[in-house]
Amino acid sequence: MIEIKDLSCAFSDSLFSRNKFTAVSPLNINFRKGGRYAIVGESGSGKTTLARMIAGLQKPSGGNVFVGEKPVYRKNGNLKEHFKKIQIIQQNSLSALDPKMIVGRSIEEPLICFFHMDRTTRRKRCEELMGICNLPADYYSRLPCELSGGEQKRVAIARALAVQPQCLIFDEATNGFDLPLRKKIIEEIIQLQESIGFTLIFITHDIDLAVEVADEILVMRDSKLLEKVKFSGDISVFKNEYSKILLRASRHKPVKLSYERNN
Numbered sequence: 299m300i301e302i303k304d305l306s307c308a309f310s311d312s313l314f315s316r317n318k319f320t321a322v323s324p325l326n327i328n329f330r331k332g333g334r335y336a337i338v339g340e341s342g343s344g345k346t347t348l349a350r351m352i353a354g355l356q357k358p359s360g361g362n363v364f365v366g367e368k369p370v371y372r373k374n375g376n377l378k379e380h381f382k383k384i385q386i387i388q389q390n391s392l393s394a395l396d397p398k399m400i401v402g403r404s405i406e407e408p409l410i411c412f413f414h415m416d417r418t419t420r421r422k423r424c425e426e427l428m429g430i431c432n433l434p435a436d437y438y439s440r441l442p443c444e445l446s447g448g449e450q451k452r453v454a455i456a457r458a459l460a461v462q463p464q465c466l467i468f469d470e471a472t473n474g475f476d477l478p479l480r481k482k483i484i485e486e487i488i489q490l491q492e493s494i495g496f497t498l499i500f501i502t503h504d505i506d507l508a509v510e511v512a513d514e515i516l517v518m519r520d521s522k523l524l525e526k527v528k529f530s531g532d533i534s535v536f537k538n539e540y541s542k543i544l545l546r547a548s549r550h551k552p553v554k555l556s557y558e559r560n561n
């Protein structure tokens with residue numbers, strides 16, 4: 299379980315200003331183990347900043363994130379243990395991969411860093427992870443620049459899964475792909491989540507995607523959480539006017555996935 303208590307983030311208005319700009323107003327949210335969440339909202343509403351705070355990449359201005367009741371941000375705290383629990387896949391997967399590092403080495407790096415696996419064991423685990431993420435075994439020796447955008451994304455997912463995270467955050471990670479590839483990657487990630495059982499958080503502008511994939515939807519606007527609704531296909535659960543506007547504005551391009559909702 300991930301608990302967010304009074305979590306907030308403010309940035310300086312500009313390099314030379316003391317004025318603060320609130321990117322995330324104090325929030326309280328619980329993410330259940332194995333749950334599937336979507337955080338939606340317009341550009342600049344604070345979704346990525348929230349995701350980065352959950353992932354341990356952005357120090358909050360106030361409040362804290364708790365994983366299994368342990369605070370993530372502590373004085374002199376080491377975030378390595380946290381990175382093992384929560385992994386984030388961001389929009390630009392190529393920038394997350396070392397351009398000079400072959401695919402196999404990229405996936406094996408966390409196996410060395412977090413599990414100190416010997417060469418034979420990690421090669422075997424790497425091949426398993428590549429299989430899980432639909433990457434052909436002979437891609438092991440390829441460089442990221444020799445892969446398509448979708449394949450790079452799969453390497454980033456395999457690398458994140460190598461850590462055996464309790465939670466995977468997918469931040470606008472399919473932006474820029476055409477619809478069939480977007481669907482394929484999302485379907486793959488949902489299949490993985492169903493078989494492995496980690497918590498999955500999608501960060502997206504796209505409420506159509508959210509209603510298709512999530513069992514709880516959080517709507518953000520202007521740094522605030524407007525509502526968090528349990529969702530099983532009935533859009534009347536949305537009470538906030540802004541959520542209804544988002545739904546009305548976007549319901550003509552649904553992302554139809556080929557999996558069955560469990561609920």
Ligand SMILES: Nc1ncnc2c1ncn2[C@@H]1O[C@H](COP(=O)(O)OP(=O)(O)OP(=O)(O)O)[C@@H](O)[C@H]1O
Binds near residue numbers: 320321341
């Ligand atoms: N490091 C930073 N320094 C200053 N301001 C920042 C920083 N990161 C984000 N912001 C600002 O905080 C606000 C929220 O940004 P954030 O990226 O969290 O929004 P978002 O909802 O994810 O937007 P998008 O959907 O466009 O990615 C924006 O106004 C952004 O300009």
